[in-house]
Amino acid sequence: MMLPDPAATGLARVRKIEGAALGLRTPAFAPEEGAGDLLEVSLGPHHPSTHGVFRMDVVLDGERIVRLKPVFGYLHRNHEKLGEGTSYLGSMPYTDRLDYLNSMTNNWAYALAVEKLAGIPVTERAEYVRVILAELSRLLNHTCLAGFLMQDCGCSGTPLMYAFREREKILDLFESLSGSRMMCNFQRFGGCRVDPSAEWLAATRTLVDGYGAFLDEFEALLSGNEIVMARTQGVGRLPAALAVNAGVTGPMLRASGVGHDLRKVDGYGVYPRFNFRVPIGRDGDVYDRYMVRMLEMRESISILDQALRGLPGGPILDPKAKQRGLRPKAGEAYGRIEGPKGEIGFFLGSDGTGNPTRYRVRAPSFVNLTILEDLCLGHSVADTVIILGSIDIVLGEVDR
Amino acid sequence: MLGKGLLQGLAVTAKNLVGSYHDPARYVTQEYPEVQPKLPEAYRNFPFLVSETADDPMGTLRCVACQICEKECPPQCIYIEKSKDKKPDATGKAQIYPAVFAIDTAVCMSCQICVEVCPFDAIKMDQEFAIAATDRFGGLLLNREQLAKPNAYYHQIHPTEAAEVDERLAAERRAAEEKARLAAAAKAAAPKPAVPAAAAAAAPGAARPAPAGSTAPAASAPVDSVPPPAPRPPSP
Numbered sequence: 001m002m003l004p005d006p007a008a009t010g011l012a013r014v015r016k017i018e019g020a021a022l023g024l025r026t027p028a029f030a031p032e033e034g035a036g037d038l039l040e041v042s043l044g045p046h047h048p049s050t051h052g053v054f055r056m057d058v059v060l061d062g063e064r065i066v067r068l069k070p071v072f073g074y075l076h077r078n079h080e081k082l083g084e085g086t087s088y089l090g091s092m093p094y095t096d097r098l099d100y101l102n103s104m105t106n107n108w109a110y111a112l113a114v115e116k117l118a119g120i121p122v123t124e125r126a127e128y129v130r131v132i133l134a135e136l137s138r139l140l141n142h143t144c145l146a147g148f149l150m151q152d153c154g155c156s157g158t159p160l161m162y163a164f165r166e167r168e169k170i171l172d173l174f175e176s177l178s179g180s181r182m183m184c185n186f187q188r189f190g191g192c193r194v195d196p197s198a199e200w201l202a203a204t205r206t207l208v209d210g211y212g213a214f215l216d217e218f219e220a221l222l223s224g225n226e227i228v229m230a231r232t233q234g235v236g237r238l239p240a241a242l243a244v245n246a247g248v249t250g251p252m253l254r255a256s257g258v259g260h261d262l263r264k265v266d267g268y269g270v271y272p273r274f275n276f277r278v279p280i281g282r283d284g285d286v287y288d289r290y291m292v293r294m295l296e297m298r299e300s301i302s303i304l305d306q307a308l309r310g311l312p313g314g315p316i317l318d319p320k321a322k323q324r325g326l327r328p329k330a331g332e333a334y335g336r337i338e339g340p341k342g343e344i345g346f347f348l349g350s351d352g353t354g355n356p357t358r359y360r361v362r363a364p365s366f367v368n369l370t371i372l373e374d375l376c377l378g379h380s381v382a383d384t385v386i387i388l389g390s391i392d393i394v395l396g397e398v399d400r
Numbered sequence: 401m402l403g404k405g406l407l408q409g410l411a412v413t414a415k416n417l418v419g420s421y422h423d424p425a426r427y428v429t430q431e432y433p434e435v436q437p438k439l440p441e442a443y444r445n446f447p448f449l450v451s452e453t454a455d456d457p458m459g460t461l462r463c464v465a466c467q468i469c470e471k472e473c474p475p476q477c478i479y480i481e482k483s484k485d486k487k488p489d490a491t492g493k494a495q496i497y498p499a500v501f502a503i504d505t506a507v508c509m510s511c512q513i514c515v516e517v518c519p520f521d522a523i524k525m526d527q528e529f530a531i532a533a534t535d536r537f538g539g540l541l542l543n544r545e546q547l548a549k550p551n552a553y554y555h556q557i558h559p560t561e562a563a564e565v566d567e568r569l570a571a572e573r574r575a576a577e578e579k580a581r582l583a584a585a586a587k588a589a590a591p592k593p594a595v596p597a598a599a600a601a602a603a604p605g606a607a608r609p610a611p612a613g614s615t616a617p618a619a620s621a622p623v624d625s626v627p628p629p630a631p632r633p634p635s636p
Contacts, residue, residue, distance in 0.1 A: 086474055087472065087474075089472070089513065090472065090473075090474035090513065091474070092511075092513075093474055093509060093511030093513065094474060096511075097509075158413055162416065165426075168428065172440075175440055175442070175443060176440035176441075176442055177442065178442065179440075179442040179443055179444035179512065179525065180443075180510065183509065183510070183511070185511045185512065193516075210425075217412055217415075220408050220412050221408075221409045221412040221413070222409070223405075224404065224409075225405040225406060225408075225409050226402060226403060226405050226406055227406065228405075229405070323516070324472060324516075324517050
């Protein structure tokens with residue numbers, strides 16, 4: 001696999017406080033052989049740690065995981081087949097419901113695929129607004145994830161509530177722009193649905209300026225916390241080779257030390273104009289995955305700052321760009337972007353009619369979940385919960 | 401030093417605890433339902449049908465049953481039956497109207513695609529969110545009587561958008577009047593008045609709803625049948 005030159009992409013290594021240096025014990029891995037009878041337990045689908053309706057069929061030797069079979073599909077709702085029977089515009093609101101934390105990036109990936117398929121140019125202002133919304137999504141997703149992960153670790157409430165308090169501020173921005181907190185249905189082919197007003201941009205500016213302070217506080221609470229370090233360091237190590245071979249993308253891949261970010265690799269939209277670094281981890285453990293996301297948020301703030309300053313005028317949506325009754329020429333297109341969870345892509349096949357003949361979603365949560373067993377083997381049940389939490393899945397996207 | 405991170409974290413929680421009593425950035429809880437949320441203007445939840453007046457909502461629906469929203473609705477939650485007869489709309493022009501217009505709110509996902517595709521500004525998004533029904537089938541299936549809300553209500557919930565819509569409709573109406581006036585003048589000046597003008601007035605497409613994205617219904621009206629427009633309801 002071709003990887004970008006680290007120097008060119010400006011990779012940033014995770015600064016890691018070693019728990020071992022502070023005298024913390026790292027958990028032992030190897031299960032004692034033949035220690036006793038095996039026990040099969042069904043973790044989920046209605047288990048608070050599974051982030052939705054997801055089941056893990058685990059075989060336990062005492063407290064250690066010997067075998068783990070992920071079972072999903074409880075939230076399957078025929079998304080891809082529905083896409084084949086729906087017009088191009090009609091699928092847009094359905095994409096909100098894939099990864100329902102990040103409808104803005106889902107919309108963008110789908111819009112990108114249709115724009116490629118039909119050859120629709122995107123207006124300059126819309127490209128900037130898309131970057132702003134995608135980076136806000138990333139802030140929202142990573143903040144939430146840190147909160148959920150801490151909840152999984154057992155810190156009941158506090159970090160999650162702080163995270164949700166900040167998330168709500170971003171959702172308020174989304175709501176005042178698109179009309180809905182989570183189901184934004186905002187991107188259109190060739191631009192965005194609504195032009196952000198000056199007040200909205202001012203409110204975004206206030207949020208972006210204040211977010212660094214929140215992250216400082218959040219990190220003061222968590223990053224150096226000895227209990228967090230003892231629980232997460234050395235747990236669920238993902239080797240870089242396995243991550244690449246399994247098609248893992250996003251912060252999960254970067255935490256394993258692979259500097260692959262579509263914003264740099266593809267340079268879609270107007271990302272090449274922004275100056276930002278790609279944080280990568282070293283060990284690929286749960287702590288690195290947490291830390292990579294924290295650092296990514298800092299970079300997102302920097303991108304947001306640049307995008308808000310450079311936002312050009314002009315139309316948000318080309319009035320000639322057709323939304324309803326779109327009939328692209330026969331062909332295929334794949335549009336992908338770096339979503340907060342990894343590479344989210346839409347593959348569309350057209351035969352010249354109003355509906356796609358093939359509609360396929362490349363969902364990052366789903367692909368990242370495939371290595372769950374490799375990460376969990378030898379760990380305790382409690383570790384499995386935080387390993388699953390650190391993968392960052394949303395079942396709406398896994399099951400589709 | 402082992403334990404430093406824990407102490408640091410406790411300082412953060414202490415700061416938040418104290419801050420939650422005086423700092424608005426930390427004290428964010430709203431005591432719903434005692435305190436009702438302030439909804440942004442863009443907020444949307446379930447569509448409604450715009451009628452021109454409050455006292456005769458069924459007679460002044462803007463909807464002309466063109467069925468575009470029914471076709472475009474992604475989850476197919478809209479059901480429309482066209483009327484057999486025609487009724488004068490707000491501008492006085494005879495129009496088809498929806499004999500049945502039902503939205504199954506159990507299916508609707510508030511995506512507002514119906515609003516975007518409507519060429520007549522007849523369907524808009526509501527802001528009512530505290531909704532519940534005791535009957536999951538009939539109670540959630542809203543008919544046109546339940547869906548119709550006056551333009552004044554639209555102004556109340558989406559003031560900016562409603563003002564734009566009113567302005568656009570007024571401009572279209574003025575353009576249609578101007579066109580009718582010119583056509584009437586041309587007819588009066590023409591040497592052979594009776595037969596060709598009548599044929600032109602009955603030309604195909606004259607009484608059909610305008611295609612999406614083109615002009616308002618009034619613009620495609622038969623030129624000799626446009627009465628003076630009804631006065632518009634005052635904007636609040």
